[in-house]
Amino acid sequence: MEKMIPDRLAILGHPARLALFRLLMRRYPDRLPAGEIAGALDLKASTLSTYLSSLMQVGLVTQQRAGTSLMYSVDMETVRQTFDYLLIDCCRGRPEMCAPVPVPQTSGKRSVLFLCTGNSARSIMAEAILRDMAGDRFKAYSAGTHPRDSVNPNALQALEANGITAVGLSPKHMDAFYGHTAPEMDFVFTVCNHAANEECPTWEGQPINGHWGLPDPSSLVADGADMQAAFQQTFIALRQRIAAFVQLRLDSMDRIAMQSAVDFIARLPEDYDA
Incomplete structure (x- = not known):
């Protein structure tokens, strides 16, 4: 060798x-x-x-x-x-x-950034789900590598249908979360393959990174009930992964354990019940 x-x-x-x-x-x-x-x-x-x-x-x-x-x-x-x-x-x-980079000790909320290309559907939904599910433990953000002008109305409808408020959600460029004046992230998750394939900046604080890629529901050539069903399926998949994530005992985990847990969650089947 x-x-x-x-x-x-x-x-x-x-x-x-x-x-x-x-x-x-x-x-x-x-x-x-x-x-x-x-x-x-x-x-x-x-x-x-x-x-x-x-x-x-x-x-x-x-x-x-x-x-x-x-x-x-x-x-x-x-x-x-x-x-x-x-x-x-x-x-x-x-x-x-040469020891692994230690995980910063966080006394307050941990910051989580969800990334996709347009920041109009999957990452927006993930931000809203995490805020609703564990807003007392996490600060949730989302951004896009090439953000759209507005949030996809089907994403808003899926959130509201599941009792989650969409107030204040809007597409943002990932540059807003890069640099010394930006909030320091503890976790950065890509939720689409295109964003994961792009070369992202080196985030301040060296956060744990994960790829939770999901198909883009807005790319479906459909309308009415079929389109709503596609967004509902995406919502359920995101909720399952985020539910597993918020159950992690992060305070007792080192960096290697956190990364392994994040990678494991990425491979969960869509019918997983946290």
């Missing part, structure tokens, strides 16, 4: 291959089709194929066929082995230099 470390570092030393690796790390444990990766990174198919081949040769990325598609994911065991080797080698006798 040690013989492969220089090759892995050399492969990751290329900016475009590093960007590809970081994208797959952000989306782990998801497996992504080549087309989605190429679109997210604006790469030609032939160029992407070359980069993926290089990462697979050193064991950092795995390939799996799903029907007619090839799906890609990081090989987390190889990634852990590589990081462990580097940390053990550089921290020998000095563990305090």
Whole structure:
């Protein structure tokens, strides 16, 4: 394994291959089709194929066929082995230099930011659900990478149908939550694949990140009862994940445990009952 470390570092030393690796790390444990990766990174198919081949040769990325598609994911065991080797080698006798970033001790409410592309439906609904469910423990926010002008009326209707107020909700750009004057986040969750694939800023305070991707109900070509049903299904999926999240005993968890719990919640089935 040690013989492969220089090759892995050399492969990751290329900016475009590093960007590809970081994208797959952000989306782990998801497996992504080549087309989605190429679109997210604006790469030609032939160029992407070359980069993926290089990462697979050193064991950092795995390939799996799903029907007619090839799906890609990081090989987390190889990634852990590589990081462990580097940390053990550089921290020998000095563990305090390379210890994981501690979770800040929070005496008041923890801040949670939900991100999607338009900030008009899924992230807005998640913000409202968390406020309603545990507003005494969390400060809930939402934003978009390319925010719409207004909240989707079907999202508002779904919230109100479930007894949750929509007062004060509006789309905002994620830049409003970046910088020294912005509120410091404890958790940042992406709720759409497009936002998760984008390169987000380095958030102040190094919050726990999670990807709770859900289909966009507003993309459904339907109207009336079918559209309302799609938004209700999205509401239920978000409520299930948020219910599991608010039940976590965060005060007794370290950073690694929190990240594992957030990743576990992302894989919950849609019929999960918290």
